[in-house]
Amino acid sequence: MAEKKKTKASNVIVWAVLGLLILALGGFGVGQFGGSLSSVASVGDREITVQDYATAIQGEQRRLQQQTGQALTLQQMQVFGLDRAVMERLLATAALEEEAETMGLSVGDAEVAERIRNNPAFGGIAGGFDREGYTFALRNAGLNEARFERQVRDEAARELLQVAVAGGVQVPDTYSATIASWLAETRDATFAIVSVADLDGGALAPSPEEVQAFYDANQALFQTPEIRNITYAWITPTDLADAVEVDEDRILARYEELASEFRQPARVLAERLNFRDQATAEAALTSIAAGETDFDTLVEDRGLTxxxxxQGEIAAADVDEAVASALFALEEPGIAGPVATDLGPALYRVNAILDATETPLEDVRDDILAELARDAATRRIDAARDDIDDLLAGGATLEEIAAETDMILGTIAFSDQSEQPIAGYDAFRAVAATVAEGDFPELESLSDGGLFALRLDGIDPPATPPLARIRAAVEQAWQEDTTARRLSEAADALAARIEAGETFAEAGLTAETVTGIARDGRVEGISADLLSRLFEAEAGRVLAAPGNANRAYVLRLDAVNAADPEAPDTAELLTAIETQLRGDLTSDLFDAYGQAVRADIGFEVDQQAVQAVQSQLLGGH
Structure with missing residues (x-):
């Protein structure tokens, strides 16, 4: 059966976003640890549940994969001590939540609701909050609304505690100025390109003996990867979505279900700065009106960003009546308040006023249709899972499975370089890389709700093709290698002549001078590595470096330019450095505070429970 092409992309689909959220919350196979096992650690009266720990471990695995592009197993995390680092973070978080509760720090229901509504993971087709999707996502993540909302409230309380502990951190002026001066230094340089035309005899052609010698010495360069010949059967919601019929009445009903998203009330984009009392807030407003200060300065003076x-987007229903009256009384952006809030009197800066909007059905019909069709296709695949499993258990081949079900048969010569659509799924790659000949095909899940099963038909081991078959590639590799070496040697010789006193022209080179090269700057054609060497050299030094197979460089450092403290760019850089350093110091201070709180409250870790969770996670892989 011909393989279907997987190139059609869906529009914004709610369930796809919610699926990512479920992954982020660790909702796959985490919540069933059985028995009386409920927690892995405690700080004071606050427990760290097995769900919390398993979710944090899986979240760390996903974060590391996004950063490095490689999936780390739990065993690899244990080797590097990353599992212990996860536990340390959970203990610190629990300690700070316990401390915040002891101190009576909390936020109101309105703030919790606002944070949940503004979470894009709970957004619907039109981008607004999707109540049904919110409930669905939490249920599939093994959470209930009360528990999740308690987590949101605890997080907000920790933020209040962080502002209280580290809000006034300041960076020493000399420290930030020294870093800014170093970063803002520039260089002036003269450089020239050494090309193949500058080499004696130009480009060379290899003799048969040289080609053979290069092939013999560099066989690894021409080795093909291991090829795993695989037959597979698969199906995805995209394959079935086009065949699913969706009634127009269902589209209209879904539109009405999401009416709150398509009919947005008037909103404002605002920031809020609280004050300790009404007099202080009114004094700040007076200073702003008189032009003596501004909102940004007030925020910065408090050690905040x-x-x-x-506060993001605020609708009248999101805040207390007094706050809504102040915000929506403005006819244009400006300052509102002081107005009483749960955290004391506050000034709001309204940056934009957004009119009420309504999105007609015809503008979102295609998106709703795609969502409903994909949802129906996903349910159809789920409903077929048991039947396909039964066929496989009964000894049916993949060819027979494809003939009797919606699954599509295909073959792939699988390696790290495979680019077929199914090779884009991590789940498929993981099974394809480890399956052995004779293994019975098993039904596996894909990240988009699809299914697949595969069979290893044979393995072609890595091999170097005979020279006769790849002679052209070997000759090209020899030429590139030889030319690069000759260019590098020529550049070294020319650099030595110039450093000894010759000009670029006397050395037969056409030079170009570039001034004001920044430390993170770019010069067309010159590598970042060579520019980095330039900033390590002394004025007058001449450097030589390879460029690519067809050029090399000779570069002389003409001048080292100190930073101009009065330049606007330097001032902006200094501000950015101070912000970064303040953030780092704040984080370090808050971490130290958290450790002290944890030590004061006391904590316990149940190593047997930790090992039990890790064992189940390992079993799940």
């Missing part, structure tokens, strides 16, 4: 005070 604009991210700390950002």
């Amino acid at each position: 604009l991210d700390d005070v950002d």
